[in-house]
Amino acid sequence: MGPMSLLPGTVLDGFVLEEKIAVGGMGSIWRANHPDWPFPLVLKSPFLGAGADVSTIVGYETEEMILKRVEGKHVPRFVAAGDLRIRPYLVMEFVEGTVLQSMLEDTAKPYAEVVKVGIQVAAALENLHRQGVIHLDLKPGNIILAKRGAVLIDFGLARHERLPDLLGEESDIPMGSAATIAPEQCVGERSRPESDIYALGCILYRMATGDYPHGEPTSVAGQKRRLYSLPQPPRAINAKIPKWLQEIILRCLEIDPDQRYRSAGQLLFDLNHPDQVILTDRAEREGKGGLFRRLGAWMLGRSVKQRPLTRMVPTRRVSAAPLVVVAVDLARGADPLAQEVRLHLRRVLSMEEGARLACLTVLKTKLHGNAPTHDSHGRTMYLSRLVALKDWAQPLELPDDRVSYHVLEALDPASALLDYIRLNQVDHVVMGARGVGALRRHLGSVSSAVVAEAPCSVTVVRLKGAGGAEEGA
Amino acid sequence: MRSAIITDIHGNLEALNAVLDDIEEAGVDRIVCLGDIVGYGADPQACVEVISGLVDKGAICIRGNHDDAVAAGVSGMSESAAKAMSWTQGQLDSTARTFLARLPIAEMDGDVLFVHASANDPQSWNYMLDPSDAFASWAATDARLTFCGHTHVPALFHTLSGALYTGKTLTFRPQPDVEVPLAPIRRYLAVIGSVGQPRDGNPSACWGLYDSDKSTLAWMRVPYDIDAAADKIKAAGLPDRLWMRLKAGK
Numbered sequence: 001m002g003p004m005s006l007l008p009g010t011v012l013d014g015f016v017l018e019e020k021i022a023v024g025g026m027g028s029i030w031r032a033n034h035p036d037w038p039f040p041l042v043l044k045s046p047f048l049g050a051g052a053d054v055s056t057i058v059g060y061e062t063e064e065m066i067l068k069r070v071e072g073k074h075v076p077r078f079v080a081a082g083d084l085r086i087r088p089y090l091v092m093e094f095v096e097g098t099v100l101q102s103m104l105e106d107t108a109k110p111y112a113e114v115v116k117v118g119i120q121v122a123a124a125l126e127n128l129h130r131q132g133v134i135h136l137d138l139k140p141g142n143i144i145l146a147k148r149g150a151v152l153i154d155f156g157l158a159r160h161e162r163l164p165d166l167l168g169e170e171s172d173i174p175m176g177s178a179a180t181i182a183p184e185q186c187v188g189e190r191s192r193p194e195s196d197i198y199a200l201g202c203i204l205y206r207m208a209t210g211d212y213p214h215g216e217p218t219s220v221a222g223q224k225r226r227l228y229s230l231p232q233p234p235r236a237i238n239a240k241i242p243k244w245l246q247e248i249i250l251r252c253l254e255i256d257p258d259q260r261y262r263s264a265g266q267l268l269f270d271l272n273h274p275d276q277v278i279l280t281d282r283a284e285r286e287g288k289g290g291l292f293r294r295l296g297a298w299m300l301g302r303s304v305k306q307r308p309l310t311r312m313v314p315t316r317r318v319s320a321a322p323l324v325v326v327a328v329d330l331a332r333g334a335d336p337l338a339q340e341v342r343l344h345l346r347r348v349l350s351m352e353e354g355a356r357l358a359c360l361t362v363l364k365t366k367l368h369g370n371a372p373t374h375d376s377h378g379r380t381m382y383l384s385r386l387v388a389l390k391d392w393a394q395p396l397e398l399p400d401d402r403v404s405y406h407v408l409e410a411l412d413p414a415s416a417l418l419d420y421i422r423l424n425q426v427d428h429v430v431m432g433a434r435g436v437g438a439l440r441r442h443l444g445s446v447s448s449a450v451v452a453e454a455p456c457s458v459t460v461v462r463l464k465g466a467g468g469a470e471e472g473a
Numbered sequence: 474m475r476s477a478i479i480t481d482i483h484g485n486l487e488a489l490n491a492v493l494d495d496i497e498e499a500g501v502d503r504i505v506c507l508g509d510i511v512g513y514g515a516d517p518q519a520c521v522e523v524i525s526g527l528v529d530k531g532a533i534c535i536r537g538n539h540d541d542a543v544a545a546g547v548s549g550m551s552e553s554a555a556k557a558m559s560w561t562q563g564q565l566d567s568t569a570r571t572f573l574a575r576l577p578i579a580e581m582d583g584d585v586l587f588v589h590a591s592a593n594d595p596q597s598w599n600y601m602l603d604p605s606d607a608f609a610s611w612a613a614t615d616a617r618l619t620f621c622g623h624t625h626v627p628a629l630f631h632t633l634s635g636a637l638y639t640g641k642t643l644t645f646r647p648q649p650d651v652e653v654p655l656a657p658i659r660r661y662l663a664v665i666g667s668v669g670q671p672r673d674g675n676p677s678a679c680w681g682l683y684d685s686d687k688s689t690l691a692w693m694r695v696p697y698d699i700d701a702a703a704d705k706i707k708a709a710g711l712p713d714r715l716w717m718r719l720k721a722g723k
């Protein structure tokens with residue numbers, strides 16, 4: 001049975017085809033329904049007749065393997081797959097929303113809109129990478145902006161870190177989309193989550209400037225140009241783009257994957273906190289750069305090309321480079337508990353290569369306006385707390401691009417911390433807890449609320465022998 | 474049907490018992506042993522008794538090169554393997570020797586082949602280390618799925634089959650306890666890791682869980698009392714390298 005026999009009304013194993021949404025070289029895509037499934041469906045049917053490309057079959061195999069193993073709001077729900085030997089098809093949930101491709105115009109978008117989309121897609125990538133999957137074909141046509149957040153579709157080129165890579169390994173042919181393929185993918189490397197970060201950088205660049213950083217070259221040689229050529233800085237095309245956004249985009253677009261964001265979570269963090277973005281020479285670039293930088297890029301491209309490709313994915317590769325938050329109570333200065341927290345934090349950071357740290361302290365506000373707003377030196381309480389926080393963290397000797405500082409002003413410290421943890425998809429929280437007195441047991445403490453509700457690991461630090469009835473935030 | 478595939482036990486009773494406990498907990502329909510019950514380790518007689526008990530209850534067992542060497546001699550073996558083999562020969566009773574000598578060299582079950590080393594001239598004991606080895610084995614059998622051991626290093630070689638065949642063989646290094654889907658359009662050569670002397674850097678005992686209904690294969694890893702097994706090798710006066718490598722897993 002060939003794909004040509006599919007028509008509206010055709011029934012495949014109980015799935016009723018409604019209308020053809022798309023048809024391409026790989027196959028056709030249909031809206032469908034099934035009495036057992038209470039939501040609209042999509043059915044993908046690959047062309048597997050005479051003359052079909054092997055990569056179509058392998059892409060189909062890959063998508064089935066990956067879709068069955070991912071979950072959550074950032075991917076379509078898997079429903080069913082037909083037998084590859086008899087009648088191959090894939091059925092998944094139809095995701096209601098706007099395909100990012102349809103939002104693109106020839107001109108640049110306001111940067112606030114670019115950032116908004118970037119935050120949604122980075123959150124989706126972070127979630128996908130955490131499940132051990134790299135998409136490897138991220139592009140505006142594969143992103144649906146839905147009510148529940150960005151949903152990534154089309155896993156035909158994807159890679160699961162714990163399963164065989166059916167596509168790559170021995171291929172030296174670029175597999176990806178011309179506009180968004182990462183340099184390392186152009187030389188057959190398919191094990192780097194940073195490839196998706198590069199693709200997202202291309203999308204942000206496209207939205208912010210109206211063009212892709214390296215265009216949409218049709219030839220392999222044209223695609224490989226990104227191995228040694230740097231893109232025009234976005235601000236040279238659209239001067240309204242702030243420097244911090246150029247910094248973020250160009251960091252995503254670094255040729256060497258090690259120079260990009262180490263995780264989608266770290267990119268998400270920067271998009272959420274423009275004021276915390278450390279500006280480097282990337283933010284200042286105005287043209288393609290002098291001879292030295294171009295030469296440097298060219299040399300780097302050669303090294304990417306010549307580096308032996310990692311065929312095996314090391315364990316935990318994808319979830320590396322976590323975001324660690326330390327919440328420290330400095331209301332009484334750097335007391336023994338704050339010092340103990342720093343000691344434990346140092347241990348956590350020493351075991352998490354590439355971790356990024358956000359230092360948080362909460363400034364409790366009061367409903368009535370009689371709380372002091374300035375300290376004895378006339379500084380605002382906010383500023384003085386920020387100074388204290390930086391001073392507390394100084395002995396950790398972390399480079400600027402790995403640490404940020406935040407004073408949260410809130411009535412309820414626990415919910416302010418939890419909001420922050422959720423918004424930034426934090427991986428690990430380190431915080432102190434004061435004694436275990438009766439009053440604390442009755443009222444509940446900040447740390448116990450965070451332990452109970454944070455969607456990540458929490459290390460609670462207590463001073464040994466601290467059993468007094470002391471109460472504090 | 475769920476099959477537990479064990480191989481390269483090498484006289485390590487502690488590892489074998491830990492693996493059999495794990496298999497019982499997982500629940501399987503049958504056990505297949507791909508050979509090398511003896512050699513290297515200090516409990517060859519006990520291990521043969523355990524496996525022959527399983528065979529009495531319906532398990533399949535294939536002959537490995539060490540099982541073969543008990544009767545055939547040590548030609549082609551490394552120095553420590555040969556020393557251990559001379560010692561092993563003295564530990565086995567006649568029932569155990571007869572059991573080992575009568576084991577089949579390979580067994581076919583539908584489209585699945587069980588063999589110790591390679592389908593291609595099985596008694597040459599070729600190591601399945603890279604795609605060209607897998608290719609030679611595939612060329613010698615019609616089986617879609619071949620299970621073997623011998624290298625002590627888990628691996629999965631696969632290629633598209635039939636009309637889709639492209640000449641490209643892919644190599645996959647399995648992660649512990651992860652179910653790998655096996656596609657109907659591919660041929661596979663699955664190298665199961667060793668029960669009694671792992672050499673892939675992970676000292677835990679390995680066994681394979683093949684579910685033919687779900688079409689999945691997982692390389693399970695089981696911790697066991699390595700110190701006890703090592704102490705017995707020391708006490709038997711076997712080469713030091715044999716107990717040291719148990720601890721390193723290579």
